[in-house]
Amino acid sequence: MTVDERALPERISWPATPVGAGEVFYLHEPAQAAELSHRCATLMAELRRMKMLADEALRDELASKAAAKLIVSADLEVEEEPGRVSYDGEALYSGLVAAGLEPDVVAEMFKPVLRDARELGKLERRNDAVAKAAEAARTRSRGRVVVKRKKGRVAGEAAIPEEVHRQAIDEARSNREAETEASDLGI
Numbered sequence: 001m002t003v004d005e006r007a008l009p010e011r012i013s014w015p016a017t018p019v020g021a022g023e024v025f026y027l028h029e030p031a032q033a034a035e036l037s038h039r040c041a042t043l044m045a046e047l048r049r050m051k052m053l054a055d056e057a058l059r060d061e062l063a064s065k066a067a068a069k070l071i072v073s074a075d076l077e078v079e080e081e082p083g084r085v086s087y088d089g090e091a092l093y094s095g096l097v098a099a100g101l102e103p104d105v106v107a108e109m110f111k112p113v114l115r116d117a118r119e120l121g122k123l124e125r126r127n128d129a130v131a132k133a134a135e136a137a138r139t140r141s142r143g144r145v146v147v148k149r150k151k152g153r154v155a156g157e158a159a160i161p162e163e164v165h166r167q168a169i170d171e172a173r174s175n176r177e178a179e180t181e182a183s184d185l186g187i
């Protein structure tokens with residue numbers, strides 16, 4: 001399935017955040033602390049959503065190239081960690097018994113769920129029929145997408161245009177000056 005088939009957006013604007021530039025919140029004032037908390041929760045939800053969309057696009061790219069790892073830039077690489085393995089217990093039990101294992105030996109590995117995956121792994125390596133039964137019952141959840149900076153590389157500069165950066169600095173400076181002036185006036 002490709003990115004287009006799942007209707008992921010082609011682009012996301014960054015930053016799509018509810019936090020303004022250079023705002024000051026006084027944490028001892030409940031209304032301001034509540035406003036900051038609300039904005040942070042909104043920002044965190046938006047960041048989680050954006051990360052999920054980016055991870056889906058990267059997962060699709062890994063799958064389309066049938067690759068375990070992608071080098072996406074001079075300093076970034078992408079890979080998907082293995083997901084959690086689970087088994088259909090009934091199918092695994094039946095398959096192991098059909099593979100010739102004694103039912104009491106198989107039952108020893110089970111409670112309501114598989115109890116000893118290491119023991120099952122040992123059996124799989126020794127017996128092809130057991131390996132086939134285990135594989136037929138095994139599912140793996142999707143793993144977490146991990147973007148790593150390559151060793152020895154440092155982060156690049158922020159992708160903020162110089163003009164926007166200067167404007168934010170000037171605005172923060174103006175806010176500090178206004179706060180100082182208000183403080184001096186006893187406001």
